Amino acid sequence: MKLNEILLKVGVKTxxxxxxxxxxxxxxxKASAKQISYVDQTQYLKDLEGSQAGAxxxxxxxxxxxxxxxxxxxxxxxxxxxxxxSHFFKKPEFSGVGADAQxxxxxxxxxxxxxxxxxxxxxxxxxxxxxxxxDGVKIGKNCKIYPNVVIYRDxxxxxxVIIHAGSVIGSDGFGYAHTKDxxxxxxxxxxxxxxxxxxxxxANTTIDRAVFGETRIKKGVKIDNLVQIGHNCIIGEHxxxxxxxxxxxxxxxxxxxxxxxxxxxxxxxxxGDFVMVAGRGAVGKNLPPHTKWGGxxxxxxxxxxxxxxxxxxxxxxxxxxxxxx
Amino acid sequence: MKLNEILLKVGVKTxxxxxxxxxxxxxxxKASAKQISYVDQTQYLKDLEGSQAGAxxxxxxxxxxxxxxxxxxxxxxxxxxxxxxSHFFKKPEFSGVGADAQxxxxxxxxxxxxxxxxxxxxxxxxxxxxxxxxDGVKIGKNCKIYPNVVIYRDxxxxxxVIIHAGSVIGSDGFGYAHTKDxxxxxxxxxxxxxxxxxxxxxANTTIDRAVFGETRIKKGVKIDNLVQIGHNCIIGEHxxxxxxxxxxxxxxxxxxxxxxxxxxxxxxxxxGDFVMVAGRGAVGKNLPPHTKWGGxxxxxxxxxxxxxxxxxxxxxxxxxxxxxx
Amino acid sequence: MKLNEILLKVGVKTxxxxxxxxxxxxxxxKASAKQISYVDQTQYLKDLEGSQAGAxxxxxxxxxxxxxxxxxxxxxxxxxxxxxxSHFFKKPEFSGVGADAQxxxxxxxxxxxxxxxxxxxxxxxxxxxxxxxxDGVKIGKNCKIYPNVVIYRDxxxxxxVIIHAGSVIGSDGFGYAHTKDxxxxxxxxxxxxxxxxxxxxxANTTIDRAVFGETRIKKGVKIDNLVQIGHNCIIGEHxxxxxxxxxxxxxxxxxxxxxxxxxxxxxxxxxGDFVMVAGRGAVGKNLPPHTKWGGxxxxxxxxxxxxxxxxxxxxxxxxxxxxxx
Numbered sequence: 001m002k003l004n005e006i007l008l009k010v011g012v013k014t015x016x017x018x019x020x021x022x023x024x025x026x027x028x029x030k031a032s033a034k035q036i037s038y039v040d041q042t043q044y045l046k047d048l049e050g051s052q053a054g055a056x057x058x059x060x061x062x063x064x065x066x067x068x069x070x071x072x073x074x075x076x077x078x079x080x081x082x083x084x085x086s087h088f089f090k091k092p093e094f095s096g097v098g099a100d101a102q103x104x105x106x107x108x109x110x111x112x113x114x115x116x117x118x119x120x121x122x123x124x125x126x127x128x129x130x131x132x133x134x135d136g137v138k139i140g141k142n143c144k145i146y147p148n149v150v151i152y153r154d155x156x157x158x159x160x161v162i163i164h165a166g167s168v169i170g171s172d173g174f175g176y177a178h179t180k181d182x183x184x185x186x187x188x189x190x191x192x193x194x195x196x197x198x199x200x201x202x203a204n205t206t207i208d209r210a211v212f213g214e215t216r217i218k219k220g221v222k223i224d225n226l227v228q229i230g231h232n233c234i235i236g237e238h239x240x241x242x243x244x245x246x247x248x249x250x251x252x253x254x255x256x257x258x259x260x261x262x263x264x265x266x267x268x269x270x271x272g273d274f275v276m277v278a279g280r281g282a283v284g285k286n287l288p289p290h291t292k293w294g295g296x297x298x299x300x301x302x303x304x305x306x307x308x309x310x311x312x313x314x315x316x317x318x319x320x321x322x323x324x325x
Numbered sequence: 326m327k328l329n330e331i332l333l334k335v336g337v338k339t340x341x342x343x344x345x346x347x348x349x350x351x352x353x354x355k356a357s358a359k360q361i362s363y364v365d366q367t368q369y370l371k372d373l374e375g376s377q378a379g380a381x382x383x384x385x386x387x388x389x390x391x392x393x394x395x396x397x398x399x400x401x402x403x404x405x406x407x408x409x410x411s412h413f414f415k416k417p418e419f420s421g422v423g424a425d426a427q428x429x430x431x432x433x434x435x436x437x438x439x440x441x442x443x444x445x446x447x448x449x450x451x452x453x454x455x456x457x458x459x460d461g462v463k464i465g466k467n468c469k470i471y472p473n474v475v476i477y478r479d480x481x482x483x484x485x486v487i488i489h490a491g492s493v494i495g496s497d498g499f500g501y502a503h504t505k506d507x508x509x510x511x512x513x514x515x516x517x518x519x520x521x522x523x524x525x526x527x528a529n530t531t532i533d534r535a536v537f538g539e540t541r542i543k544k545g546v547k548i549d550n551l552v553q554i555g556h557n558c559i560i561g562e563h564x565x566x567x568x569x570x571x572x573x574x575x576x577x578x579x580x581x582x583x584x585x586x587x588x589x590x591x592x593x594x595x596x597g598d599f600v601m602v603a604g605r606g607a608v609g610k611n612l613p614p615h616t617k618w619g620g621x622x623x624x625x626x627x628x629x630x631x632x633x634x635x636x637x638x639x640x641x642x643x644x645x646x647x648x649x650x
Numbered sequence: 651m652k653l654n655e656i657l658l659k660v661g662v663k664t665x666x667x668x669x670x671x672x673x674x675x676x677x678x679x680k681a682s683a684k685q686i687s688y689v690d691q692t693q694y695l696k697d698l699e700g701s702q703a704g705a706x707x708x709x710x711x712x713x714x715x716x717x718x719x720x721x722x723x724x725x726x727x728x729x730x731x732x733x734x735x736s737h738f739f740k741k742p743e744f745s746g747v748g749a750d751a752q753x754x755x756x757x758x759x760x761x762x763x764x765x766x767x768x769x770x771x772x773x774x775x776x777x778x779x780x781x782x783x784x785d786g787v788k789i790g791k792n793c794k795i796y797p798n799v800v801i802y803r804d805x806x807x808x809x810x811v812i813i814h815a816g817s818v819i820g821s822d823g824f825g826y827a828h829t830k831d832x833x834x835x836x837x838x839x840x841x842x843x844x845x846x847x848x849x850x851x852x853a854n855t856t857i858d859r860a861v862f863g864e865t866r867i868k869k870g871v872k873i874d875n876l877v878q879i880g881h882n883c884i885i886g887e888h889x890x891x892x893x894x895x896x897x898x899x900x901x902x903x904x905x906x907x908x909x910x911x912x913x914x915x916x917x918x919x920x921x922g923d924f925v926m927v928a929g930r931g932a933v934g935k936n937l938p939p940h941t942k943w944g945g946x947x948x949x950x951x952x953x954x955x956x957x958x959x960x961x962x963x964x965x966x967x968x969x970x971x972x973x974x975x
Contacts, residue, residue, distance in 0.1 A: 165818040166473075171471070174549040198833075203856040206491075314643060531876055
């Protein structure tokens with residue numbers, strides 16, 4: 001589809017661009033000469049020079065920074081226009097329903113499992129009743145996919161993976177651009193979810209697909225029930241994520257991280273190797289390796305254990321002082 | 326069904342009432358002359374005069390307040406008797422399963438989707454595998470209902486709505502009356518859920534039907550994964566509800582409210598327009614428009630940001646003082 | 651299967667044992683002469699004498715404590731070897747799919763419900779579309795199992811039980827043994843879930859099966875949406891568990907306990923009869939009957955209500971003092 005036509009449809013008035021056949025959208029560092037990207041914040045201007053993007057949506061104030069090999073398209077709100085353009089490249093969830101999954105040996109597929117096109121299922125894997133697997137999903141060997149699990153398109157599941165009933169792998173991440181009037185325009189998510197070998201995922205857990213690239217659950221990770229993993233997260237090898245934890249978008253963890261029940265994180269955070277966050281801990285900043293944390297606001301676990309005890313003691317003392325006056 | 330017969334069955338002894346054919350239950354302000362209502366708390370006695378209810382369950386102490394046009398039925402626990410009567414008016418979830426959904430143009434219905442009676446689906450809407458849609462549900466145009474979503478009876482979904490896999494729309498609200506022995510008697514929920522245009526709902530989210538009337542998600546609201554919206558809530562236009570938030574029953578929000586991840590509210594609260602509640606914020610009271618909040622207990626965000634810093638400083642200071650004594 | 655063969659397969663070198671046909675694994679107090687158990691912690695050594703186990707995995711340091719009627723198998727990490735052995739006794743989720751459920755009178759089974767072998771369904775029960783019921787599940791009379799509920803094998807559901815859409819009953823508990831290299835070895839869960847009469851369970855809630863024995867939801871309990879109940883929990887009669895609560899493994903409650911929304915508990919805790927935990931309360935220790943609690947860290951509700959008020963007052967006072975200096 002011509003970029004000119006798309007821009008017209010999303011309400012952007014630009015001078016006529018060269019005859020540009022747009023093939024997709026991508027972030028600056030990933031975009032090819034057939035793709036469009038955007039810059040919204042000053043901090044990303046430095047990435048323009050090295051980008052291979054064919055075009056970039058950019059504010060008037062920043063247009064001088066666009067190198068010659070990239071077409072600059074001046075708009076008031078680059079993120080918003082980018083979101084609108086993303087809709088032209090949304091892939092359908094199911095291009096069709098086929099009984100044409102490519103299955104290895106000893107695959108068991110129960111009744112009422114539904115698969116899209118180009119699904120691959122490895123040796124010895126069991127797909128239970130009510131499972132829905134969308135286009136282009138690959139599942140490895142000796143997996144157990146329990147009833148009513150849903151796996152969105154292009155997800156990639158390793159060997160010996162267990163996914164318990166009702167979990168959803170690859171749903172769209174929660175990402176929108178915002179108009180002046182306070183409306184939210186969906187950013188289509190065309191990234192995927194990758195789940196490596198030996199992962200176990202509990203019941204009714206949700207793992208969102210990436211906006212671009214991937215959300216990745218690394219080898220040996222164990223995730224409990226009702227956990228939320230946001231788009232573009234990476235969970236390090238052998239990490240343990242207990243029930244009802246929420247990991248916000250683009251947060252990454254090192255290996256053998258433990259997140260206690262109902263803990264949560266902000267987005268775009270890194271949690272170092274072997275970090276332990278106590279149940280209900282609220283992570284709002286990067287955490288160095290081999291440290292232990294708890295509480296909200298988050299404190300080092302040692303401090304947290306004493307903090308409220310000290311406060312109670314102080315209040316009691318003050319009360320005594322006040323009474324003695 | 327005769328009211329006398331119903332009362333007999335729920336164990337209420339009353340003098341013979343006039344020959345009253347009961348057609349349903351309703352709150353005082355909504356009840357018709359064929360319906361029964363109840364008053365449990367003194368604060369609602371003032372609503373009796375204006376009510377059109379045919380009968381009212383009321384305590385002995387309040388019976389003088391019942392106007393002549395309403396039959397007073399004296400009981401020890403009006404709420405409990407009301408709950409028991411509600412069971413006679415429970416509608417079945419599915420009156421039958423039909424392939425008779427009324428579909429607009431270009432509707433795509435995947436295999437293993439099941440629909441009840443009197444379902445209407447608008448042009449261009451896609452119903453994916455494993456979706457279950459109950460009696461009387463109306464879905465607008467160009468919606469995407471992802472796999473294994475369940476939509477309970479009488480729900481009403483607008484245009485351009487996206488509901489991700491595993492979400493449940495219209496399940497019964499969590500409402501019970503309590504006996505002296507500590508048992509809980511279900512209050513049947515015959516209200517509905519209304520989801521307006523341009524709403525997106527994440528995966529494995531739950532939105533409960535109203536006990537009476539409606540739970541309403543207004544135009545343009547975006548709800549993330551694993552969110553709980555209780556019975557009779559109203560979420561204002563273009564609000565953003567991040568993952569794992571819980572909104573308790575009868576709470577309402579203005580427009581463009583933002584609730585951060587894992588935030589929660591009590592019931593029967595109003596959150597004003599453009600309010601922002603930080604992740605994990607616990608809302609226990611009405612919040613005025615254009616304010617920002619965080620923490621548990623909830624504080625204005627500015628105070629919350631400094632509160633724990635100040636406490637830590639105070640503790641440190643005190644420790645130094647103690648050591649210097 | 652011979653114990654010797656199993657030990658060989660899990661990499662344990664032992665002297666040749668007597669010709670022992672192993673029939674299963676169990677905790678010390680439940681194991682029969684055909685079963686193997688383990689002792690990992692000093693506190694459980696006292697249970698060895700009374701145990702009927704045929705064999706026990708135990709550390710070198712503890713071997714003297716094993717009575718003559720139990721074969722001691724010396725290993726470095728008894729829990730880990732026990733986990734590995736558990737894999738030989740994992741029962742398949744579905745031994746087959748049958749239309750051979752034994753149904754009482756007036757049972758309604760909607761299309762697209764799938765059942766395993768040896769399922770029993772009582773009079774008047776309704777199984778809605780997309781429900782998946784595994785081997786050996788027993789469901790009582792007059793139950794309503796809403797669409798897309800999944801009930802894992804050997805679960806036992808009483809009379810008049812309501813389970814709302816998307817809930818998962820009997821998924822594996824979250825239990826692993828850990829290797830020196832930081833890998834987690836699944837402990838197979840062969841216990842079950844028992845749900846007694848008159849229980850209602852909301853939408854997308856998860857209740858895990860026990861590792862051994864049972865997870866039990868007692869008579870009249872009401873559980874809201876998106877709640878997590880861990881393996882081996884017991885929830886006492888007529889308790890109320892509000893939305894998004896998480897109860898960690900092996901925690902038990904007395905009768906008529908109320909857990910407010912988003913509350914949580916640690917594991918292996920007992921909460922006494924009639925205890926009330928406010929929303930978001932975080933229970934980390936046993937709670938005596940007839941008490942009320944809130945906050946994180948948890949305090950008695952009275953203290954919690956005043957605690958932060960006092961802290962704010964103290965901070966304000968100190969600020970005034972500092973300004974007056």
